[in-house]
Amino acid sequence: MSAIHGAGTAHGAGSKPIWAVVDSWTMTRRELARWARQPVQVVVGLVFPVMMLLMFGYLIGGGQGVAGDFRAYLVPGMLTMTMAFGLEATMLAVTQDLGKGVIDRFRSMPMNSGAVLVGRSIADMLQSAVGLTVMIAVGYAIGWRTHEGFASFLGAVGLLLLLRFAMLWVGIHLAMVAGRPELVQAVQILVWPVGFLSNAIASPASMPAWLGAIVEWNPMSATATAVRDLFDNPGAGGDSWAATHAELLAVAWPLALIAVFAPLAVKRFRDLSR
Amino acid sequence: MADHDPAIVVEGLRKRYGDKQALDGLDLTVRAGTVQGILGPNGAGKTTAVRIMSTLLRPEEGRVEVAGIDVRTRADEVRSRIGLLGQNAAVDEELGGRQNLEMFGRLHHLGARRARTRADELLARFGLADTGDKAVGRYSGGMRRRLDLAASLISRPQVLFLDEPTTGLDPRGRAEVWNAVRSLVGGGTTVLLTTQYLEEADQLADRIAVINHGRVVAEGTPDELKSETGGDRIDVVLRDAGRLAHAASLLPGDVVVDEDRRMVGATITDRMAALTETVRVLEAAGIEAEDIVMRRPTLDEVFMHLTKEDAV
Ligand SMILES: Nc1ncnc2c1ncn2[C@@H]1O[C@H](COP(=O)(O)OP(=O)(O)O)[C@@H](O)[C@H]1O
Ligand SMILES: [Mg+2]
Numbered sequence: 001m002s003a004i005h006g007a008g009t010a011h012g013a014g015s016k017p018i019w020a021v022v023d024s025w026t027m028t029r030r031e032l033a034r035w036a037r038q039p040v041q042v043v044v045g046l047v048f049p050v051m052m053l054l055m056f057g058y059l060i061g062g063g064q065g066v067a068g069d070f071r072a073y074l075v076p077g078m079l080t081m082t083m084a085f086g087l088e089a090t091m092l093a094v095t096q097d098l099g100k101g102v103i104d105r106f107r108s109m110p111m112n113s114g115a116v117l118v119g120r121s122i123a124d125m126l127q128s129a130v131g132l133t134v135m136i137a138v139g140y141a142i143g144w145r146t147h148e149g150f151a152s153f154l155g156a157v158g159l160l161l162l163l164r165f166a167m168l169w170v171g172i173h174l175a176m177v178a179g180r181p182e183l184v185q186a187v188q189i190l191v192w193p194v195g196f197l198s199n200a201i202a203s204p205a206s207m208p209a210w211l212g213a214i215v216e217w218n219p220m221s222a223t224a225t226a227v228r229d230l231f232d233n234p235g236a237g238g239d240s241w242a243a244t245h246a247e248l249l250a251v252a253w254p255l256a257l258i259a260v261f262a263p264l265a266v267k268r269f270r271d272l273s274r
Numbered sequence: 275m276a277d278h279d280p281a282i283v284v285e286g287l288r289k290r291y292g293d294k295q296a297l298d299g300l301d302l303t304v305r306a307g308t309v310q311g312i313l314g315p316n317g318a319g320k321t322t323a324v325r326i327m328s329t330l331l332r333p334e335e336g337r338v339e340v341a342g343i344d345v346r347t348r349a350d351e352v353r354s355r356i357g358l359l360g361q362n363a364a365v366d367e368e369l370g371g372r373q374n375l376e377m378f379g380r381l382h383h384l385g386a387r388r389a390r391t392r393a394d395e396l397l398a399r400f401g402l403a404d405t406g407d408k409a410v411g412r413y414s415g416g417m418r419r420r421l422d423l424a425a426s427l428i429s430r431p432q433v434l435f436l437d438e439p440t441t442g443l444d445p446r447g448r449a450e451v452w453n454a455v456r457s458l459v460g461g462g463t464t465v466l467l468t469t470q471y472l473e474e475a476d477q478l479a480d481r482i483a484v485i486n487h488g489r490v491v492a493e494g495t496p497d498e499l500k501s502e503t504g505g506d507r508i509d510v511v512l513r514d515a516g517r518l519a520h521a522a523s524l525l526p527g528d529v530v531v532d533e534d535r536r537m538v539g540a541t542i543t544d545r546m547a548a549l550t551e552t553v554r555v556l557e558a559a560g561i562e563a564e565d566i567v568m569r570r571p572t573l574d575e576v577f578m579h580l581t582k583e584d585a586v
Contacts, residue, residue: 019383026380033377034368037409101362105425108328110354111381273332 027119068234077200090171147232166254222249281464287336298488311479320468357426372406416447
């Protein structure tokens with residue numbers, strides 16, 4: 001080949017492991033740069049869950065069937081809900097990318113093929129970590145306290161981020177299946193009943209038995225219960241298997257979701273060339 | 275790769291979507307350093323062909339080599355030698371022009387410093403230096419297309435694919451993109467350009483493949499295509515529009531009447547014989563001609579002819 005062409009590119013290098021790291025970082029930086037350009041959107045994203053927390057904590061007197069301080073019950077629930085609803089942000093971002101054709105440019109370049117998804121994961125997890133920090137700070141400001149040691153605290157944060165990571169893959173997969181902004185809206189609406197069918201805000205004890213059973217098996221409930229336990233906040237109670245094995249389920253549920261949805265999402269991504 | 279080797283070879287390409295056969299045995303050879311036009315109506319299979327050649331899509335059947343490399347088995351090597359301007363804008367609208375180009379440069383593994391200088395180079399070259407920091411979402415259509423084109427040139431590709439580069443642009447934006455494409459030719463880049471606009475293919479392409487229903491229905495230089503189909507034409511403008519029908523009945527061959535321009539046109543074979551014969555019959559009938567023109571068919575006429583036949 002002639003000297004003037006392709007001079008800048010390391011041919012076929014996209015598959016070398018080093019490029020997996022470098023390209024993933026470039027893709028992560030892309031998201032960071034987008035946030036820097038959209039500060040209002042970022043702030044709105046952070047404020048929304050805070051508003052929800054304050055609304056449920058102060059305006060809508062809640063805590064049906066909750067024994068003990070409702071706000072101490074509510075904060076871990078809202079932390080869980082914030083992580084679970086990260087699903088929407090992931091879906092929206094992936095849908096936008098797919099619709100805009102920029103993914104096609106990435107796919108036509110000699111970059112590492114996994115970097116698009118890895119970059120998305122890192123960026124979304126960073127954003128959620130920031131969101132979690134803000135929520136914890138606000139929780140602290142309204143009088144919520146943890147009573148266990150730092151290790152338990154980290155364990156709780158770990159479980160919350162694990163749930164978020166699972167939702168990330170569910171989100172990528174759903175976005176690739178649905179592919180259209182209208183369907184993202186449908187999901188944005190549907191997350192609410194799923195969110196409320198957990199023990200995040202109310203206790204299953206206050207619900208009809210059949211509903212309570214569904215609620216206790218909701219992955220969000222498992223995480224919320226486990227996190228409350230690790231923070232030593234009042235829990236939802238209950239003596240069903242799901243309620244008494246919440247720690248186990250808070251790990252098993254996200255891992256199961258990841259095991260199912262991560263390969264599906266990767267396959268979907270590969271199948272863009274079908 | 276020697277210069278006489280083809281830059282693109284496509285053989286027996288087939289691709290279907292459900293029961294829609296998008297490509298139905300497409301064959302194409304593009305010489306290195308030339309501009310190949312792919313001309314076809316909406317739905318002809320242009321985008322599908324470009325997506326396969328640029329490694330985005332896998333064909334069911336057929337062989338594609340770009341820069342001498344098999345697209346299926348060595349996609350990564352092909353990717354480092356091509357540039358793609360897709361039918362839809364493929365840049366991040368929320369980022370600035372410079373940020374976009376730098377990001378694509380890094381992903382082409384230029385390294386941070388060279389990605390930055392390359393971005394500046396391209397912004398300057400495409401007249402975007404002043405607006406490099408503005409979010410691309412606020413660019414005009416022509417500017418966005420030029421940025422998109424700049425992005426596809428980051429790695430100085432050997433082969434550049436342009437899928438309907440000017441569709442949706444106003445005349446000014448179109449002229450901007452045409453100029454940019456012209457400036458590439460001569461640099462040795464091979465360009466494959468799809469279009470629905472005959473004028474565009476005529477202006478930019480060395481050779482044109484007309485495709486319809488997923489296969490090539492005609493191929494050649496613009497001149498060859500014009501003389502291959504239909505032959506020459508004669509156009510007669512009359513003084514009196516009322517005599518159009520009479521004049522049309524006197525002319526041989528495939529006759530068309532254009533009332534607005536007071537014109538009758540016909541296909542001809544022998545230019546001199548046709549001219550003297552036309553003048554003679556019109557004079558005999560007492561029909562006054564204002565102007566008589568003999569010309570090659572336009573690509574429009576060729577295109578209509580080719581795609582009409584094929585549609586039946
Ligand atoms: N993703 C797709 N799913 C189903 N049909 C498709 C898809 N892409 C293209 N087609 C169909 O394949 C044919 C060729 O499309 P395309 O290559 O986009 O044509 P062109 O670019 O020439 O307009 C069209 O009939 C189109 O409707
Ligand atoms: Mg098209």
